[in-house]
Amino acid sequence: MSMQDHDVVGIGNAIVDIIGQCDDAFLSQHGRTKGSMELVDAITVANLYDAMGPGIEISGGSAANTMVGVASFGGKAGFIAKTADDEFGKVFRHDIRAAGVTFNTAAAASGGDPTGRSLILVTPDGQRTMNTMLGVSPQLGAEEVDADLVRSGRILYLEGYLFDRPQAKAAFRQAADIAAKAGRQVAMTLSDPFCVDRHRAEFQQFVRSSVDILFANEAEIASLYEANTFEDAARRAQSETKLAAITRSEKGSVILSGGRTIEVAAAPVAKVVDTTGAGDLYAAGFLYGVAIGRDLETAGRLGSLAAAEVISHVGARPQMKLAELAQKAGLL
Amino acid sequence: MSMQDHDVVGIGNAIVDIIGQCDDAFLSQHGRTKGSMELVDAITVANLYDAMGPGIEISGGSAANTMVGVASFGGKAGFIAKTADDEFGKVFRHDIRAAGVTFNTAAAASGGDPTGRSLILVTPDGQRTMNTMLGVSPQLGAEEVDADLVRSGRILYLEGYLFDRPQAKAAFRQAADIAAKAGRQVAMTLSDPFCVDRHRAEFQQFVRSSVDILFANEAEIASLYEANTFEDAARRAQSETKLAAITRSEKGSVILSGGRTIEVAAAPVAKVVDTTGAGDLYAAGFLYGVAIGRDLETAGRLGSLAAAEVISHVGARPQMKLAELAQKAGLL
Numbered sequence: 001m002s003m004q005d006h007d008v009v010g011i012g013n014a015i016v017d018i019i020g021q022c023d024d025a026f027l028s029q030h031g032r033t034k035g036s037m038e039l040v041d042a043i044t045v046a047n048l049y050d051a052m053g054p055g056i057e058i059s060g061g062s063a064a065n066t067m068v069g070v071a072s073f074g075g076k077a078g079f080i081a082k083t084a085d086d087e088f089g090k091v092f093r094h095d096i097r098a099a100g101v102t103f104n105t106a107a108a109a110s111g112g113d114p115t116g117r118s119l120i121l122v123t124p125d126g127q128r129t130m131n132t133m134l135g136v137s138p139q140l141g142a143e144e145v146d147a148d149l150v151r152s153g154r155i156l157y158l159e160g161y162l163f164d165r166p167q168a169k170a171a172f173r174q175a176a177d178i179a180a181k182a183g184r185q186v187a188m189t190l191s192d193p194f195c196v197d198r199h200r201a202e203f204q205q206f207v208r209s210s211v212d213i214l215f216a217n218e219a220e221i222a223s224l225y226e227a228n229t230f231e232d233a234a235r236r237a238q239s240e241t242k243l244a245a246i247t248r249s250e251k252g253s254v255i256l257s258g259g260r261t262i263e264v265a266a267a268p269v270a271k272v273v274d275t276t277g278a279g280d281l282y283a284a285g286f287l288y289g290v291a292i293g294r295d296l297e298t299a300g301r302l303g304s305l306a307a308a309e310v311i312s313h314v315g316a317r318p319q320m321k322l323a324e325l326a327q328k329a330g331l332l
Numbered sequence: 333m334s335m336q337d338h339d340v341v342g343i344g345n346a347i348v349d350i351i352g353q354c355d356d357a358f359l360s361q362h363g364r365t366k367g368s369m370e371l372v373d374a375i376t377v378a379n380l381y382d383a384m385g386p387g388i389e390i391s392g393g394s395a396a397n398t399m400v401g402v403a404s405f406g407g408k409a410g411f412i413a414k415t416a417d418d419e420f421g422k423v424f425r426h427d428i429r430a431a432g433v434t435f436n437t438a439a440a441a442s443g444g445d446p447t448g449r450s451l452i453l454v455t456p457d458g459q460r461t462m463n464t465m466l467g468v469s470p471q472l473g474a475e476e477v478d479a480d481l482v483r484s485g486r487i488l489y490l491e492g493y494l495f496d497r498p499q500a501k502a503a504f505r506q507a508a509d510i511a512a513k514a515g516r517q518v519a520m521t522l523s524d525p526f527c528v529d530r531h532r533a534e535f536q537q538f539v540r541s542s543v544d545i546l547f548a549n550e551a552e553i554a555s556l557y558e559a560n561t562f563e564d565a566a567r568r569a570q571s572e573t574k575l576a577a578i579t580r581s582e583k584g585s586v587i588l589s590g591g592r593t594i595e596v597a598a599a600p601v602a603k604v605v606d607t608t609g610a611g612d613l614y615a616a617g618f619l620y621g622v623a624i625g626r627d628l629e630t631a632g633r634l635g636s637l638a639a640a641e642v643i644s645h646v647g648a649r650p651q652m653k654l655a656e657l658a659q660k661a662g663l664l
Contacts, residue, residue, distance in 0.1 A: 057389035
């Protein structure tokens, strides 16, 4: 495969989101914690699907959403993830390519696990509660990590969720090694406080040894360092990372780098409709800004802008061209 | 099966909509006529899907959308249609039941044609151009028409699109016979001017012999009677139907009954986002109004209200509870 340069290459789960509305009582009845991401098995996902209202299917997946965001800013993005040879897999592959992202990972042979999916329950306050069946997604083998594609990217972006399964974790580490040897930057998102909780020691070690740019929200960074206050967590991140961007919902984000702390405000949103993808799209703007050589504050503002766009509608992928929004805002 | 009473029971195609944005140039390049519905084969649908941008999957199907609308008004609706034992079939069956519609038609065994789907291309003016692969949908057999369910409905609602395939047409006629023998009203929508063109003589005959309530838009009624002006078409409809409701987009609708002509204004819409489902939801409001014994003008206004809701967002099924909207508008 001949390789154009990529600004960012991502590796993560391939997920189709099934988004429905519900009220808080529905979450309680089904024992769900509002705002969380829970991994569920096929039976649980089937039962919850039976109980929930009508849905809308939209391609998702954390790092996949981020790569689509980079492409929407006008950047060149690539993605590596495992889909099945089924209809949801076709939907995922179509949507990511149609968004302009390089995607060449072969689908698994039919007859095995299905393409991953997440039942996303959105409450009237716009909060999302995710119930994810990974399906075939963690069966991404280390041998399926396209080394040329990884080397072609200025930044490799890794989705923390992959740490939840040994085979995918091996692929994740392999990609990081390839990128490091090629002199590329390695970025990672912690993805979820409970995921961090399940793999804290490994995450801490990996962040110290292999990560150039760390993304996390307040709950995730607190979980990583078992910190009781945001200030404590930020102090640890400042000393243990080269560059960290920590998102704080409506309080914006804090960028930590070489002893400096840069605070970036959230971009205004008329009405928060669905917070799914806020962190993913913040990472898209930030990574794009860093990849094209902008200063960290501008990168953070590109992140805020992209996050604001995605939470103003249903679904975790941008509906407007982010490059145009950024130009209007004077950021590009 | 024990049967509660239903206000309306529909029979039609089971379709999952794949909705994407495009510009007018894309339609020209692919030889598509803006605003039309075209039946396409598996290869055409695959090629068009490859070429189009990212999509959103939402359950659709004309009469299915109408039944979901009736349920959203608080009515009791049932639906009969053929799905396959695949992921899109699961999506369709889940969504229609989750909307409160009685749906019991068995899925076809796996290995045959897939569940029907429509690639819907929405241009910036909100117009939709539909490219529909019916898949397994027309394989609904006459023996699969649940006679008890049909008899349980005050009104049977038939989707004209079914006339396009002999097996489905037989099921359609069988349902109409069952309803007529049980003393139920039979309603039909013409669905599409090109569908009418393909089956004009049969449609004319069926309308005269078997239809109590006819739904059509201007192009469809003109095609049915090969009329050059709306007035000519309306005159023919007045003389050949018991009750006809003809939709005219932003000009509202005209209801023809027993020599009377009732004009109903369109309900205001802040911004037309996607016209898909406008006619389907007009029919939902009108049928619900008739089923609960409201006068024809009120039925028409319920139709206008439902159409306005559905064209204000992407997708052909209501996102707000139509019963609440109608109460606010003083119609219920």
